[in-house]
Amino acid sequence: MVLTFTEENYLKSLFKISIENENQEVGTTTLAAVLGVKAATANDMLKKLKEKDLVLYEKYGKITLSIVGRTKAIEVLRKHRLWETFLYEKLEFSWDEIHAVAEQLEHIQSEKLVEQLDKFLGYPAFDPHGDPIPNQNGEMKVQFKETLSQIPMGTNCKMVGVKDNSSAFLQYVGKLGLGINVDILVVSIQDYDAMMLIEVGDQTLTISSKCSENIYVVQ
Amino acid sequence: MVLTFTEENYLKSLFKISIENENQEVGTTTLAAVLGVKAATANDMLKKLKEKDLVLYEKYGKITLSIVGRTKAIEVLRKHRLWETFLYEKLEFSWDEIHAVAEQLEHIQSEKLVEQLDKFLGYPAFDPHGDPIPNQNGEMKVQFKETLSQIPMGTNCKMVGVKDNSSAFLQYVGKLGLGINVDILVVSIQDYDAMMLIEVGDQTLTISSKCSENIYVVQ
DNA sequence: TTAAACTGTTAGACTAGTCTAAGAAAGTTA
DNA sequence: TAACTTTCTTAGACTAGTCTAACAGTTTAA
Numbered sequence: 037m038v039l040t041f042t043e044e045n046y047l048k049s050l051f052k053i054s055i056e057n058e059n060q061e062v063g064t065t066t067l068a069a070v071l072g073v074k075a076a077t078a079n080d081m082l083k084k085l086k087e088k089d090l091v092l093y094e095k096y097g098k099i100t101l102s103i104v105g106r107t108k109a110i111e112v113l114r115k116h117r118l119w120e121t122f123l124y125e126k127l128e129f130s131w132d133e134i135h136a137v138a139e140q141l142e143h144i145q146s147e148k149l150v151e152q153l154d155k156f157l158g159y160p161a162f163d164p165h166g167d168p169i170p171n172q173n174g175e176m177k178v179q180f181k182e183t184l185s186q187i188p189m190g191t192n193c194k195m196v197g198v199k200d201n202s203s204a205f206l207q208y209v210g211k212l213g214l215g216i217n218v219d220i221l222v223v224s225i226q227d228y229d230a231m232m233l234i235e236v237g238d239q240t241l242t243i244s245s246k247c248s249e250n251i252y253v254v255q
Numbered sequence: 256m257v258l259t260f261t262e263e264n265y266l267k268s269l270f271k272i273s274i275e276n277e278n279q280e281v282g283t284t285t286l287a288a289v290l291g292v293k294a295a296t297a298n299d300m301l302k303k304l305k306e307k308d309l310v311l312y313e314k315y316g317k318i319t320l321s322i323v324g325r326t327k328a329i330e331v332l333r334k335h336r337l338w339e340t341f342l343y344e345k346l347e348f349s350w351d352e353i354h355a356v357a358e359q360l361e362h363i364q365s366e367k368l369v370e371q372l373d374k375f376l377g378y379p380a381f382d383p384h385g386d387p388i389p390n391q392n393g394e395m396k397v398q399f400k401e402t403l404s405q406i407p408m409g410t411n412c413k414m415v416g417v418k419d420n421s422s423a424f425l426q427y428v429g430k431l432g433l434g435i436n437v438d439i440l441v442v443s444i445q446d447y448d449a450m451m452l453i454e455v456g457d458q459t460l461t462i463s464s465k466c467s468e469n470i471y472v473v474q
Numbered sequence: 475t476t477a478a479a480c481t482g483t484t485a486g487a488c489t490a491g492t493c494t495a496a497g498a499a500a501g502t503t504a
Numbered sequence: 505t506a507a508c509t510t511t512c513t514t515a516g517a518c519t520a521g522t523c524t525a526a527c528a529g530t531t532t533a534a
Contacts, residue, residue, distance in 0.1 A: 042521065064482055077522055079483060084520090096482060096529065127371035137365045146356045152346035261491065283512055296492055298513060303490090315499060315512060476534095483528070490520090498513070504506095 037088070037104075041143045044112050045071060046081055047090060048142075050101050051109035061098040107174060111150075114170040116142040117163035118153050124164040125157065131164060131215070132206035165206075166197020166216050166252060185230065185248040187222050187255070194219050197252035205250060212241055220253060256307070256323075260362045263331050264290060265300055266309060267361075269320050270328035280317040326393060330369075333389040335361040336382035337372050343383040344376065350383060350434070351425035384425075385416020385435050385471060404449065404467040406441045406474070413438050416471035424469060431460055439472060 039047070049070045053062050068078035082099060085091045090105035101109060119141040123129040129137070151172065154160075161177045163169055168176035179196060187193050195218045198209065209215070213236050221235040230245035258266070268289045272281050287297035301318060304310045309324035320328060338360040342348040348356070370391065373379075380396045382388055387395035398415060406412050414437045417428065428434070432455050440454040449464035 040520075065480085073521090074523065075482065076484080076524080080521080123368070127368065127375055129367065129371070133367070137363070137368055140363045140365070141360075144356070144359045146359070148348065148352070149342070149346065149356055152348070156346055259490075284510085292491090293493065294512065295494080295514080299491075477532100478534095479530100479532075481528100481530070483526100485526085486524090488521105488523075491518105493518075494516090496513100496515085498511100500509100500511075502507100502509075504508095 038145060039090075039108060042081070043085065043088075043090070044108065044143055046078075046085060047101065047105050047109040048112045048116075050091065050099060051106060051113065054101070062100075063098065067099065110170045110174040112142050114174070115144070115150055117167060117169040118150065118157065118160075120163045120165070121157050121160050121169070122153060131210055132203040134164060135201055135203070162197075164216065165201055166195075179254070181252040181254055183249050184220065184222075184232070184234075184243075184251040184253050185245055187220075187253060189222055189225050191255060192219065192221050193253040193255045195251060196254050198250055199252060200250040205247075209247070209251070212243070213237065213239060214251065257364060258309075258327060261300070262304065262307075262309070263327065263362055265297075265304060266320065266324050266328040267331045267335075269310065269318060270325065270332065273320070281319075282317065286318065329389045329393040331361050333393070334363070334369055336386060336388040337369065337376065337379075339382045339384070340376050340379050340388070341372060350429055351422040353383060354420055354422070381416075383435065384420055385414075398473070400471040400473055402468050403439065403441075403451070403453075403462075403470040403472050404464055406439075406472060408441055408444050410474060411438065411440050412472040412474045414470060415473050417469055418471060419469040424466075428466070428470070431462070432456065432458060433470070 046067070049067060050062065053060075053066065053070060064075045064078050064082065067082075068075045071078065082091060082093050085105065086093045089102055090108065092100045092102055116138045119138040120134040123134045123137060124131070154172070159171075160169055162179075166179075168178065170176045181196050182193075183199065184193070184195075195214055195216060197216065198205065200206075214220075218236060223233040223235055223240065225232050230248070232243050232245075232248050234241050234243060265286070268286060269281065272279075272285065272289060283294045283297050283301065286301075287294040290297065301310060301312050304324065305312045308321055309327065311319040311321055335357045338357040339353040342353045342356055343350070373391070378390075379388055381398075385398075385400075387397065389395045400415050401412075402418065403412070403414075414433055414435060416435065417424065419425075433439075437455060442452040442454055442459065444451050449467070451462050451464075451467050453460050453462060
């Protein structure tokens with residue numbers, strides 16, 4: 037079954053919401069906000085997706101992906117992350133530029149293209165933002181990770197990803213000298229506003245809680 | 256000005272018709288046939304393209320691309336041929352598989368993507384079918400070429416391209432052992448039906464006029 | 475426990491791209 | 505040049521995806 041770009045985007049958003057907000061119930065309004073459309077529009081589309089058995093949904097109830105819907109969403113996510121990796125590793129795109137272009141490339145329909153791209157890139161398990169890339173069977177490596185804001189004073193850790201994928205955040209973080217696999221030492225944390233003093237290489241940086249909450253690390 | 260996929264396809268088809276049938280006038284019916292839509296549909300779209308100053312067109316008159324329309328068409332063609340080259344050279348796609356996927360990839364909007372892809376491929380001048388790839392300024396190398404059917408008996412030549420890009424033709428030609436840069440000796444030509452006896456490597460092949468008319472060669 | 479606030483649904487309208495059916499213009503040929 | 509054929513255009517309809525405006529259901533909190 038071939039889906040339209042729009043249908044794929046709805047499924048992808050539903051999947052992303054479900055993994056980001058674990059057990060939070062997803063409603064029309066949330067979904068609409070994520071997709072940048074009006075609630076009425078999302079409601080219409082949900083009816084169509086239900087008709088095609090891609091979501092489970094009853095009037096005024098919560099929205100869940102069906103098995104097929106979930107599979108489709110993971111396929112799109114796989115393509116998105118493979119393309120991001122390609123753009124970053126092969127075409128000299130920067131961290132903050134890859135997302136927008138991958139949003140377009142993720143809808144290209146060709147199984148061979150996906151598999152050959154995966155092979156060409158050496159079967160990467162994580163994309164340039166540290167997010168896991170689903171394999172051909174839809175399985176993803178789960179990496180235990182915490183946000184930098186959860187790391188206690190005096191502890192060393194290594195950056196493995198970001199929560200916020202916005203261009204603005206990525207540009208800022210990159211400018212600070214942070215990035216995947218960068219070692220970080222938490223020097224001190226302000227009681228009042230959770231501002232953090234961290235050491236990265238030979239530099240000392242002060243970062244806000246908003247920032248440290250959006251950086252994933254492992255100890 | 257960002258165009259829709261459909262608009263891009265109309266411009267691309269108009270451009271391709273204009274280079275294939277040099278001074279032949281293009282009408283609604285021809286265009287519609289090339290795009291696989293009905294004449295009424297093509298007519299509607301032509302009105303829109305005219306409104307946007309992408310084509311020159313008067314009721315019951317012939318259709319011509321405007322400067323802007325032509326530029327847009329060449330951009331799409333550039334992307335198409337670069338992607339074909341990428342699929343063939345980097346992702347192990349075969350000759351006959353690349354076109355269909357490139358039809359999708361050619362609509363991705365990102366100037367940086369096109370330029371980086373071109374660089375990554377080493378600024379190729381011709382795609383895997385032997386067709387010239389427009390450079391960033393829209394200029395294409397013109398290679399003097401004839402169809403194999405025009406080569407006289409006893410002459411050596413080299414294959415440089417194909418006229419028919421269909422999967423069926425490419426599969427057939429490939430199976431015969433023909434391909435870009437393959438040397439061909441025209442052994443004999445039947446008077447009656449222009450069937451050709453040719454030597455390729457150590458093989459002798461018999462090919463129809465339909466086939467020899469769709470193969471481009473240089474002497 | 476009921477009023478206010480929020481969330482979800484429906485109805486009606488719009489655009490892009492397509493179609494069919496019918497009619498108008500142009501070209502061809504006897 | 506009149507009749508026929510072909511090509512082109514118009515009118516009206518349909519689907520996908522979107523919107524606004526209004527109404528319905530659910531939740532919250534006074």
